[in-house]
Amino acid sequence: MAKDLRVDVADSPSSTQGSPTRDFANWSCPLPLADYPSIVMGHGGGGKLGNELVEHLFLPAFRNPALENLGDAAALDLGSGRIAMSTDSFVVQPLFFPGGSIGELAVNGTVNDLAVSGATPKYLSASFILEEGFPLAQLAAIVESMAAAAKSAGVQIVTGDTKVVERGHGDGCYINTAGIGVLRNGVQVGPHRARPGDAILISGTIGDHGMAIMSVREGLEFESQIRSDCAALNGMIATVLDAAGGSVHAMRDPTRGGLASTLNEIAQASGVGIAIDEESLPVRPEVQSACELLGLDPVYVANEGKVVLFVDEEAADVVLDLLRGHPLGRNAARIGQVTAEHIGLLVARTAMGSNRVIPLQIGEQLPRIC
C-alpha cells in the first residue's frame, strides 16, 4: 500500500480518546482498534471496519511489496520453471497450545506441503473466518505468530481475506492458507515414486503435536509438558535436496493420521510394501507415557514438524547425516525399508521379533476404557 499509514482518528470508530492522530506505521499488536476489543459483524462487511483490520493489523504484520498494492490479486514474479500449489484449512482447538498456535500451523502446514513436494515455497495467501465476538487481542497474537512464522520460513503472505460469521456459527477463528512454490530442477519426488530397496528416514520424534494438543484439549494433567513440534521444514529439506536431491524419491510430512497413515498411503500409491522396525521409531518418553496412559499408538498421532523421506539405499547415510546436522533433525532416524513383498501394506517388526500389520485407521484413535 503506497499511502501513509497515518490514520485520522476522527474518521475511525476508535476516535473517542487520545491524540487527534495516531501513528500506526510502527504499530505493534495488540492495539489497533481499542473501541472494539472483539470482532463485530462489521469487520467482515467490506467497509471501514474491515479496511481498518487490513491497514492496522494485517498489513503492518505481513508487510511486503506484493501485499501493499492491496489489489484484488497479488502480482508475483516467479521466474521460469514449474510451480507447485497447495492449500490447507486450519481449525485446531485450542488456538494456542504448548509449542505453537493456529497461526504458526497455518503458515508451516502449507510451507511443508510445498517443501515435501520438492518445491521452494515462495508466497502464501491467508483467509480468516472469524466468529463474532472473537477477541481482537487474540487475532492480533495469531497474526503476529503468522508473520513470525512466515519470516522464519522465508515466505511472504501476499493476499488474503476476512469473513465474519455470527456468534455460534464458528469456533473463534478458522484460517485457510494457500501457497505456491517453485519446483526444483533435478528433483523428482512424489508419493508414487518409492521403490523396493529404498531406505525410509524420519527427521525426528513422532507424536509430539497430537499429544500436545490432546494434553491441553482434554485437560489431562501430565507431569511434564508436551510441546508441539510445529515447524517449517523447507530449510532442512532444502539442505537435503541441495546435496542429494537426485536420491530422494518421496517425502511427506506425517500430519493427521501420523506416520502410519503416511506410510500406508505411500505403500499404496507406489505399489510397494513397507517394512519398519518398531524399536527404531523415535518417540519422546513423555509422549510414549501419555500414549500408554490413553491406549493410543504414537504411530497414529499427528506431527507438524517432521518429514518422512524415501531415499536410495546408497545415499541413506548421507541424508541421515544431513538431517541430523540441522536443528530440526537432530533426532532423525532410519526406520525401515521399501520391499517388493506384501504390496500396499505397512508391516512392523515388533521388539519381540514378530511382525504385525499396521493398517490405516478408520477414524480418530479413541482412548480405551481400561
Next chain:
Amino acid sequence: MKYLTEFRDGEVAQRMAREIHAVTTRPWKIMEVCGGQTHSIIKNGIDQMLPNGVDMGVEMIHGPGCPVCVTPLELIDKALAIAAQPGVIFCSFGDMLRVPGTDKDLFQIKGEGGDVRIVYSPLDAVELAAKNPDRQVVFFGVGFETTAPANAMSVHVAKRRGLKNFSVLVSHVLVPPAITAILGAPENKVQAFLLAGHVCSVMGYWEYPPLAERFRVPMVVTGFEPLDLLDGIRRTVLQLEQGSYEVENAYERVVNFEGNQPAQKLLAEVFEVTDRAWRGIGVIPKSGWRLSEAYREFDAEDRFQISGIRTVESPLCRAGDVLRGVIKPAECAAFGKQCTPRHPLGATMVSSEGACAAYYNYGRFLSAEELAKAVVSC
C-alpha cells in the same frame, strides 16, 4: 521407560519362549480372560512365539474380557436413546462411541445434534453435572471390576454433593461368574486361565482358589506387557505339565491377594450383585453389579424410562462364539468380508480390545507364512 521397556525386552522374550518350548510336551489350550491381554498378544505376536507342534503346543483362546464387546446391544440402544434426548449431556469413554447399536452409533447421535462427550474419568462427568445444573448428565458406566471403583466413586461423590442431575447407565460385569460359565459349558475346551491383572489389582485373587479347585484348572494372575504374558503362560504350562491347579500371581508388582480394600468397600456399598446378560453369551446368574438401594436414584435406566427399543443382532455375527472361545475370529465367515472395523457387525470388531478387531488390525488376515516373509532389516 520405567516399568515398560524392561517388560518389552525382545531377547528376554525369546529366552522365555524357548523355555516354554522346552517344557511343553502336550497340546494345551489356555484362555486369557482380558481383552487388553488379547490385544497385547496379537500386537506383539506372542501367540506366534509359542510351540505349535502336531501333538504338542500352546494355543491361546481369547476370553470374554472386553467390556465393550459384552455390553448387550439392548443397553447400547438405550444409551443411544438417552443420548439423543434434548437437554442431556451423555458422557462415555472413547471406545464406546463407535459401537453400533441396532441403527446408529453415538457418533451419529452426536452428528445429529446430541451432546455426546468423551471423558477420561467418570468424575469429569460429575463435574459437568455440577457446572450444568439445568442439564441431565449421564455417564455410560460399563466395564469389569477394573473400572467399577471410579464409577462407584462418581455416584458416591454425586450423592455427597447432592447432585440431582447426574446419573449412570450401569452395566458392570464380573470375571469369576464368567469363568464359571465357560468351564461349566459342555463344549468347553479351556484347560487353564491367565487371570486379568487389572481386575485383580482391584479385587485381589481371593475369589479364584475355589474355582481352580472345583474345575481343577490352573490360573495365573498375569499382566499385559510381552514379558508379563510370557511369564504367565510359562507358569501356566508348568502347572499343566505337572498336573497341578494352583492360583499363582505372576503380576506381583501390581496385584496382591487381598486387592484394593478401600475400593472393595466402596464397591460393596454402591453396588449389589445382579444377574446380567452378556452379549453373545446370554444371561449369567449373579454376574454383574447394579446400583444398590441406597444409590438407586442415580440409575439412568430408572430416570429415563426408555421403551419401545427394537434390538436386532446381525445373523452373520458370531461374536458370541468368539467371546466364549469356541472359534477364532478368522474362522467366522463374515470376518474381513461383511465385517470389518469400518462396518462392524458385532462389538468384537469395534473395540480395540475385541478379539476380531485385534486380529484384523494387526494383519491376521494374512497367513502366518505371509507375515513371516515380511522381513525387516535396517
